[in-house]
Each structure stands twice: as C-alpha cells, then as structure tokens.
Amino acid sequence: MNETLAPEQLAEEAKRAYQRGDYLAAGRAFEAAANSYRAREDSINTAEMLNNSSVAYLQAGDGVAALRVVEDTPRVFAEIGDLRRQGIALGNLGAALEAVGSNDQALEAYRQSADLLQQVGEAELRANVMQSLSALQLKTGRQLEALATMQSGIEGLKRPSLKQRMLKKLLNLPFKLLNGG
DSSP states (O other), X not given: OOTTSXXXXXXXXXXXXXXXXXXXXXXXXXHHHHHHHHXXXXXXXXXXXXXXXXXXXXXXXXXXXXXXXXXXXXXXXXXXXXXXXXXXXXXXXXXXXXXTTOHHHHHHHHHHHHHHHHHTTXXXXXXXXXXXXXXXXXXXXXXXXXXXHXXXXXXXXXXXXXXXXXXXXXXXXXXXXXXXX
C-alpha cells in the first residue's frame, strides 16, 4: 500500500478490498485512511474510517483489531453531537466487544446504540442493533429478554419485511401463552 496516497484514495482502496471480500486488507486500508485523516487533524473522518475498519476487521474474524480501532469513536461523535453516528459507533463497539467475549460491556453498548438510534428516528438501524442485542441475550441465557428485545426492535419498523412480519407473529405467541390467551 502506498503511504503517499490521500485519505480519500485509501478509503476507495479499502472499499474495493471490502467488496472483493478481502476484509483484512480492507481493515488495514481503512485504518491507513484514518491515520491520514488524523494527520490532517480531521477527527470526524478519522472516526468514520475507524468505524469502517472495525467492521472489516470483524468480517475478517479479528475482534481484537476491531475493538482497538473502534473504542474511541463513539466519544468523537458524541463531542460533535452527531447522535446517529454515535449510535452506529456504539453498535460497532458492541459487536467488537462481543467478538472478544466482553458480553456485559457489549450488551450495554448495544443498549446505548439502540437508544440513540431510536432518538434520531433510525428504525432500520435500531432494528439491526436490537437483533444483535437479542442474539447476545439469547447466547448468554436471557431468553425472555431476548424475545422482548427482538419484539421491540421489530415494533419500531414502519415497513417491516415479510420475514419481519412473520417473526413478529411468532414472537407474539409466547407472550400470548404467558398471558393466558
């Protein structure tokens, strides 16, 4: 990788690597783009590239690298009041924490992410985070919480897909049974 490339070029290189399925190369290229933006003292684009890098590293199966690059990004977006990107960054942080086995911290990051995304009206993104939160709750033995979380995530969607509508009906069954009817 040519270190004299502009951050925009590095980001394009990273996107191409990601689209090819070369997630490790994408993670490294996004991280290089972040370092280049950092040299320009552009903290917002630095954080954006680090978030992208984290997603790529997760796809490559490197949770440690994903966590290392994403840890500080929610704070950057919080400082500028960008709740949407802060919520996305917290979701990425939750995924990285989950990948390294820090489940309690991951649950909290997912919850914070979902709350922020709900505040800014990002129902689809929130539903994705709620799905991750629900899966982690299920994995950690919190079955009823997982059901309620998944149901809450789907309830917020204005136009649920057919699959989501079917899931919603299935999720309602245990609660109907618990309530006697």
